[in-house]
Amino acid sequence: MDVRExxxxxRRGRPRAVARLISLVENAVDNAVDNAVENxxxxxxxxxxxRAGAPAASRALREAxxxxxxxxxxxxxxxxxxxxxxxxxxxxTSTGMLIRAFRRRGSRVGVLAVDPSSPFTGGALLxxxxxxxxxxxxxxxxxxxxxxxxHLGGLxxxxxxxxxxxxxxxxxxxxxxxxxxxxxxxDIARLADTTVVILAPGMGDxxxxxxxxxxxxxxxLVVNKADRDGVQATVRExxxxxxxxxxxxxxxxxTTVASRGEGADDLLAALDKHYAYLxxxxxxxxxxxxxxxDEIEAIALAQLRSRFAVLHxxxxxxxAERLLGAETDPYAAADDLIAALR
Amino acid sequence: MDVRExxxxxRRGRPRAVARLISLVENAVDNAVDNAVENxxxxxxxxxxxRAGAPAASRALREAxxxxxxxxxxxxxxxxxxxxxxxxxxxxTSTGMLIRAFRRRGSRVGVLAVDPSSPFTGGALLxxxxxxxxxxxxxxxxxxxxxxxxHLGGLxxxxxxxxxxxxxxxxxxxxxxxxxxxxxxxDIARLADTTVVILAPGMGDxxxxxxxxxxxxxxxLVVNKADRDGVQATVRExxxxxxxxxxxxxxxxxTTVASRGEGADDLLAALDKHYAYLxxxxxxxxxxxxxxxDEIEAIALAQLRSRFAVLHxxxxxxxAERLLGAETDPYAAADDLIAALR
Numbered sequence: 001m002d003v004r005e006x007x008x009x010x011r012r013g014r015p016r017a018v019a020r021l022i023s024l025v026e027n028a029v030d031n032a033v034d035n036a037v038e039n040x041x042x043x044x045x046x047x048x049x050x051r052a053g054a055p056a057a058s059r060a061l062r063e064a065x066x067x068x069x070x071x072x073x074x075x076x077x078x079x080x081x082x083x084x085x086x087x088x089x090x091x092x093t094s095t096g097m098l099i100r101a102f103r104r105r106g107s108r109v110g111v112l113a114v115d116p117s118s119p120f121t122g123g124a125l126l127x128x129x130x131x132x133x134x135x136x137x138x139x140x141x142x143x144x145x146x147x148x149x150x151h152l153g154g155l156x157x158x159x160x161x162x163x164x165x166x167x168x169x170x171x172x173x174x175x176x177x178x179x180x181x182x183x184x185x186x187d188i189a190r191l192a193d194t195t196v197v198i199l200a201p202g203m204g205d206x207x208x209x210x211x212x213x214x215x216x217x218x219x220x221l222v223v224n225k226a227d228r229d230g231v232q233a234t235v236r237e238x239x240x241x242x243x244x245x246x247x248x249x250x251x252x253x254x255t256t257v258a259s260r261g262e263g264a265d266d267l268l269a270a271l272d273k274h275y276a277y278l279x280x281x282x283x284x285x286x287x288x289x290x291x292x293x294d295e296i297e298a299i300a301l302a303q304l305r306s307r308f309a310v311l312h313x314x315x316x317x318x319x320a321e322r323l324l325g326a327e328t329d330p331y332a333a334a335d336d337l338i339a340a341l342r
Numbered sequence: 343m344d345v346r347e348x349x350x351x352x353r354r355g356r357p358r359a360v361a362r363l364i365s366l367v368e369n370a371v372d373n374a375v376d377n378a379v380e381n382x383x384x385x386x387x388x389x390x391x392x393r394a395g396a397p398a399a400s401r402a403l404r405e406a407x408x409x410x411x412x413x414x415x416x417x418x419x420x421x422x423x424x425x426x427x428x429x430x431x432x433x434x435t436s437t438g439m440l441i442r443a444f445r446r447r448g449s450r451v452g453v454l455a456v457d458p459s460s461p462f463t464g465g466a467l468l469x470x471x472x473x474x475x476x477x478x479x480x481x482x483x484x485x486x487x488x489x490x491x492x493h494l495g496g497l498x499x500x501x502x503x504x505x506x507x508x509x510x511x512x513x514x515x516x517x518x519x520x521x522x523x524x525x526x527x528x529d530i531a532r533l534a535d536t537t538v539v540i541l542a543p544g545m546g547d548x549x550x551x552x553x554x555x556x557x558x559x560x561x562x563l564v565v566n567k568a569d570r571d572g573v574q575a576t577v578r579e580x581x582x583x584x585x586x587x588x589x590x591x592x593x594x595x596x597t598t599v600a601s602r603g604e605g606a607d608d609l610l611a612a613l614d615k616h617y618a619y620l621x622x623x624x625x626x627x628x629x630x631x632x633x634x635x636d637e638i639e640a641i642a643l644a645q646l647r648s649r650f651a652v653l654h655x656x657x658x659x660x661x662a663e664r665l666l667g668a669e670t671d672p673y674a675a676a677d678d679l680i681a682a683l684r
Contacts, residue, residue: 062673069671076666087429161672285666292662292672297650299676301643308639320634324418324627329411330503330634331404334641342684 003063010169013108015142021068021165022144024061025158061161068164076288078110078167079275082192083177084217089200090224093258094267095177099141101264102173110166110174113145114155114188142166155187157302160295163191189217191291193284194274196267198222199238201230215241218251220270226255226263249277304341312340345405352511355450357484363410363507364486366403367500403503410506418630420452420509421617424534425519426559431542432566435600436609437519441483443606444515452508452516455487456497456530484508497529499644502637505533531559533633535626536616538609540564541580543572557583560593562612568597568605591619646683654682 009017069075081098085091095111102109146158159176166174178188189195197218214221221242223234238253245251252270256263278284308316319333328336351359411417423440427433437453444451488500501518508516520530531537539560556563563584565576580595587593594612598605620626650658661675670678 065673066671069665070668075668288666289659289662292665293658295672296658296661296665296675296679297647299672300650300679301647303676303680304646305639305643308642316635316638317631319638320631323411323634323638324630326412326417329408330637330641331407333638334645337638337642338645 003060004067007064007067007168010165013139013169015139018142018165018169019144021064022146022162024064025161025165026146028058028061028158065161065164068168074167074170075164076167078163078171078174079194080163080174080176080192081271082188082195083175083198084179084188084195085198085222086200087179089198090258091177091179091198094196094198094222094224094256095175097256097258097261097264098175098267100261101268103138103140107172108140108170109142110169110171111141111143112159112162112166112174112176113143114159114176114178142169142171156190156294157298159187159191160291160298190294193278193287194219194271196220196222196271198224199234200225201228201234215245215251219249219274220267221251221253222263222267223253223255224258227257231255248281249274249283307341308337312337315340345402346409349406349409349510352507355481355511357481360484360507360511361486363406364488364504366406367503367507368488370400370403370500407503407506410510416509416512417506418509420505420513420516421536422505422516422518422534423613424530424537425517425540426521426530426537427540427564429521431540432600433519433521433540436538436540436564436566436598437517439598439600439603439606440517440609442603443610445480445482449514450482450512451484452511452513453483453485454501454504454508454516454518455485456501456518456520484511484513498532498636499640501529501533502633502640532636535620535629536561536613538562538564538613540566541576542567543570543576557587557593561591561616562609563593563595564605564609565595565597566600569599569602573597590623591616591625649683650679654679657682 006017006020010021083091083095083098092113095113099109099111144162146162155178163174163176176188176192195217197214197220199222201223221238223231223238225231235253235255242251242253252273254263254266254270256267275284278287316337319328319336322328323330323333348359348362352363425433425437425440434455437455441451441453486504488504497520505516505518518530518534537559539556539562541564543565563580565573565580567573577595577597584593584595594615596605596608596612598609617626620629658679661670661678664670665672665675
């Protein structure tokens with residue numbers, strides 16, 4: 001199918017077109033490297049098979065993004081809400097609760113479940129995907145899980161481009177769900193308008209230790225499973241932490257029982273309040289500019305990396321041999337590799 | 343202190359010199375950006391304060407790595423063993439068990455506890471650090487936890503350089519412990535000679551879902567907490583998975599109760615067997631070459647990224663503005679940024 005046609009269908013809200021465009025994003029880095037290796041090996045153009053399709057896919061992505069970034073595609077039109085937290089706190093249940101809450105308002109909702117591709121979290125996400133099938137027949141909801149295992153700056157690279165697809169499809173709200181471990185969480189906080197950190201009672205020590213990290217990323221704090229013991233202690237602890245925040249926005253603390261939909265209205269109110277704050281303070285624009293900067297930088301670095309691997313693979317191999325033989329040092333070797341770009 | 347002197351002290355096994363050199367690695371990317379920003383602002387050279395020290399730190403790292411990569415510093419002299427697994431499977435207890443086992447042989451042991459810097463895993467690692475104090479008075483053991491939150495390809499960048507420091511300090515074995523979630527795990531598998539994936543009984547569904555991921559990274563599989571129910575089922579499941587492996591090395595499955603030291607000899611035997619396989623098959627050299635390649639590439643990309651941020655920050659800002667205004671698309675903007683490097 002023609003890319004322009006595919007983008008056109010996505011704009012008309014066709015789920016399969018949306019899914020195909022996000023797949024283009026997800027497969028792009030791998031394809032780019034595969035292609036270049038193939039071209040080098042002289043096997044490009046071989047008819048049939050997965051690999052033969054790759055060069056077109058990569059050109060297709062560039063074309064798709066050009067279509068999606070300009071004109072009638074509504075870039076930066078959706079509220080992007082990141083949801084993060086440790087395994088087991090109820091991220092997917094909370095996502096489900098928010099989908100329903102935004103749907104009741106008539107919003108069109110996109111969901112990106114960003115799997116940092118652990119073999120271990122993989123299992124949990126499979127379960128989540130099944131749970132999200134509740135919304136499978138609702139044409140106002142697009143749900144997609146993405147993985148980016150092994151990609152350079154995977155999430156930072158892929159997610160902004162996937163957001164463009166969902167924005168083109170008319171989503172008013174996009175929920176990005178990611179497990180709250182390490183880099184993934186920081187990446188999500190950088191691209192979301194509002195970042196929700198979800199906790200559950202009984203993580204006392206963890207919360208203390210996590211102080212700096214949570215405050216770094218959270219715009220709204222949720223204590224889920226609020227029907228369990230220890231909820232008051234967790235809320236108190238969080239309140240002590242946020243009490244020290246001197247910034248213009250102090251993260252509110254919302255308690256929920258997402259499995260029963262309890263607290264949905266409070267959470268929605270907190271999200272709306274933060275959105276209003278973002279718009280009034282000019283912070284919304286600042287965040288979107290930062291997202292645009294990160295997106296450009298991530299694409300540029302991925303392009304450079306694929307040049308290293310492909311165009312300068314022999315030089316990199318030779319430098320690695322010399323490093324192994326103690327004939328150079330890693331910084332001198334890196335300088336040499338960078339010089340190859342000129 | 344003079345860098346040459348610091349490296350000299352590390353080679354003589356002085357723990358504080360080892361710690362200072364690893365700190366140089368850990369702080370380097372941030373410093374590099376800080377410096378360049380300061381230089382641009384004309385505030386470099388301001389006496390006293392943390393920031394004034396930064397430019398020296400960055401030069402110091404380059405000098406240190408040049409010293410450590412060549413000559414008498416024994417690069418690539420240690421066996422690097424990665425330990426990974428979900429939170430709660432007993433990674434740190436297993437690490438402790440291996441420290442004791444290698445110490446009984448008279449090996450000098452380095453440990454890098456690589457924290458992907460989640461606010462949430464932060465808590466657990468604090469506990470682990472305390473537990474590892476058992477070895478605090480043993481001059482044959484260096485233990486260091488590292489974080490790399492927010493760095494470009496953080497672990498891939500920092501860990502190989504930290505390994506150089508520990509190798510220079512005479513470590514025969516280096517254990518790299520990381521939580522088995524997402525990119526961190528893949529990074530560790532790429533730089534270790536042997537990767538140990540640790541599981542615990544009762545993760546049945548997870549194991550099934552994780553099939554591909556585990557087999558992708560594991561050289562040795564450990565079922566820890568083997569005194570619990572369900573250990574046989576977990577072992578059987580893993581055996582069914584590894585039975586399908588057609589590669590020259592099929593990951594053995596070892597059961598342990600690390601908290602009581604049970605299974606230490608079996609695990610050591612499995613590690614030795616894998617090491618012998620690596621050496622005989624030529625795979626050892628291949629893996630070390632891959633580690634060298636990754637190290638060079640990660641440094642080169644970090645240098646390029648800091649050039650984007652610093653030398654070309656204005657251009658990046660302008661491109662982001664245009665992207666936000668739908669006047670360009672992300673790939674065209676990335677091309678423009680790359681062109682600035684020339």
